[in-house]
Amino acid sequence: MARTPWVVGVSGASGTPYAAAVIRALLAAGEDVDLIVSRASRLTILDETGHPFRDAHAQADLRRWLARGADGSPDAFDTDPARVRHWSPGDLAAGPSSGSYPVRGMLVVPASTACVAGVALGLSKDLLQRTASVTLKERRPLVVAVRETPLNGQTLRHLVTLDEAGAVVLPASPAFYAGARHIQDLVDFVAGRVLDAAGVPHKLYRRWEGELGDSSRWAGGTGRGGTGPMP
Numbered sequence: 001m002a003r004t005p006w007v008v009g010v011s012g013a014s015g016t017p018y019a020a021a022v023i024r025a026l027l028a029a030g031e032d033v034d035l036i037v038s039r040a041s042r043l044t045i046l047d048e049t050g051h052p053f054r055d056a057h058a059q060a061d062l063r064r065w066l067a068r069g070a071d072g073s074p075d076a077f078d079t080d081p082a083r084v085r086h087w088s089p090g091d092l093a094a095g096p097s098s099g100s101y102p103v104r105g106m107l108v109v110p111a112s113t114a115c116v117a118g119v120a121l122g123l124s125k126d127l128l129q130r131t132a133s134v135t136l137k138e139r140r141p142l143v144v145a146v147r148e149t150p151l152n153g154q155t156l157r158h159l160v161t162l163d164e165a166g167a168v169v170l171p172a173s174p175a176f177y178a179g180a181r182h183i184q185d186l187v188d189f190v191a192g193r194v195l196d197a198a199g200v201p202h203k204l205y206r207r208w209e210g211e212l213g214d215s216s217r218w219a220g221g222t223g224r225g226g227t228g229p230m231p
Contacts, residue, residue: 008106008108010128012040013044015043015147034103035085036127036128059086070184092130096131099129111144120165139166177208
């Protein structure tokens with residue numbers, strides 16, 4: 001069977017734990033992943049994790065990043081990144097730059113306002129923006145998890161442009177009704193909503209069942225069925 005991955009684009013906004021959670025969940029669902037980590041996001045990864053992300057050491061750096069919990073725990077997860085293919089953001093001849101390269105769709109998480117503007121305006125200044133533009137023109141699913149606050153009018157207009165082009169605009173807004181007990185639960189909620197928008201099954205959070213004050217939400221464990229870091 002031909003490999004048909006999801007492309008995950010990581011831009012320079014704060015929120016790299018969201019991207020790690022999305023990648024882990026895609027792999028857990030049996031999906032292949034093509035990863036594009038922008039140049040700006042490498043500074044954010046370094047700042048938020050204390051470790052670099054380098055093209056020459058992408059597999060080792062990715063393994064360390066995916067193992068890290070949102071609270072900074074270095075070995076919170078055991079994830080094999082063997083099914084992740086990394087593309088350099090400056091490689092405009094990479095597979096995902098072409099509409100003939102088969103992918104399921106693209107998830108941009110987190111999406112900075114600069115990334116949003118670039119995709120909305122069709123700038124294609126790097127592989128991440130180019131791939132997002134290709135995703136739109138090929139009418140494939142594109143989820144843009146914008147991570148910024150407050151939003152000015154210009155960015156709001158760019159987000160409307162993306163919505164009208166067929167993208168799902170998904171603000172990285174954690175919710176609390178699922179009984180979050182740990183920072184990882186809040187991260188996983190956002191990651192789960194990204195996967196919901198893409199139609200990828202997961203068990204990252206407890207879903208709303210229409211019952212206010214449902215005590216089972218507070219009975220212990222996490223939205224991940226008790227896996228991952230605990231308080």
